[in-house]
Amino acid sequence: MKLTRRQTLMTGAALPLAATVPGAVAADGHAAAMPTHRDFTLGAFKVTTLLAGSRSVDDPQSIFGMNVDAETFNAVSEENFLPTDAAQFFFTPTVVNTGAEVILFDTGLNPAGTGAALSAAGYAPEDVTHVIITHMHGDHIGGLADDSGAETFTNAAYVTGQVEFDHWAGASNDGFEAKVRPLAEKFSFIGDGEDVRAGVTAMATFGHTPGHMGYMLESGGKQLFLMADIANHYVWSVGYPDWEVRFDMDKAAAAATRRRVMDMAATDKIPLIGYHMPFPGLGYIETRGDDGFNYVPHSYQLI
Numbered sequence: 001m002k003l004t005r006r007q008t009l010m011t012g013a014a015l016p017l018a019a020t021v022p023g024a025v026a027a028d029g030h031a032a033a034m035p036t037h038r039d040f041t042l043g044a045f046k047v048t049t050l051l052a053g054s055r056s057v058d059d060p061q062s063i064f065g066m067n068v069d070a071e072t073f074n075a076v077s078e079e080n081f082l083p084t085d086a087a088q089f090f091f092t093p094t095v096v097n098t099g100a101e102v103i104l105f106d107t108g109l110n111p112a113g114t115g116a117a118l119s120a121a122g123y124a125p126e127d128v129t130h131v132i133i134t135h136m137h138g139d140h141i142g143g144l145a146d147d148s149g150a151e152t153f154t155n156a157a158y159v160t161g162q163v164e165f166d167h168w169a170g171a172s173n174d175g176f177e178a179k180v181r182p183l184a185e186k187f188s189f190i191g192d193g194e195d196v197r198a199g200v201t202a203m204a205t206f207g208h209t210p211g212h213m214g215y216m217l218e219s220g221g222k223q224l225f226l227m228a229d230i231a232n233h234y235v236w237s238v239g240y241p242d243w244e245v246r247f248d249m250d251k252a253a254a255a256a257t258r259r260r261v262m263d264m265a266a267t268d269k270i271p272l273i274g275y276h277m278p279f280p281g282l283g284y285i286e287t288r289g290d291d292g293f294n295y296v297p298h299s300y301q302l303i
Contacts, residue, residue, distance in 0.1 A: 050093045090276055102129050105215065105226055105228075106275060126155050135161075206253055207248055225261070
């Protein structure tokens, strides 16, 4: 495995490091230390999820289950030990170290949060060789540059889906204009089934945004799917894929994509990393008798 300059300088690199994450509260009411990264092994790949931030959002049914009645939403929430007055969001970019490249999938809300998690994981922004943007919502492109426009990942090539880029290029979107447009000449574009690098294959997962892409990782005969924002909650979205989500731009297409990906993951026993799943973001999918799914958090299967 290729070691970065920062990794070789770090001591105690095998121990999980911690930082204060917004929304984390200890029993004494003070800010709690939470791990900001988690490493997994996939064949010859080292996969690292980064906790770039976390926050609580009020009134979850204004986001999830918009097409079901309050009684149904509340009953499902109670069955799964979930409050109905708040939802916790996690923001989790992923690094894939292939041994030859250091590939960052999505960039978080801002350079500070993602940079801190990268540093804790032993990487500097200049170590990143490729930045892959799954889609162009603000919490995925926010770390591309700071408020002054200074580029974060100065040594990286940028990759995104052609359909996604073309949509936002014509949308007069402030986030795109500030973060992506200045880097447009450095982007290359990818379509369904194409490889970014060996073992990193794009999959069209449209619906959440017009050109949203997931990525299948394959190494050493093992697979792991980066689903980004196909599902935004482990119960209200994964468990009930037909429930509408406010952030899905095409709600019918997003629901069909969710169901297709959950079926694939459950049938083939492929682990998923979800950008908004409970940290460290990795889990498995199992079918449920009522045509829904259960999210099974990772415990020890990928060490």
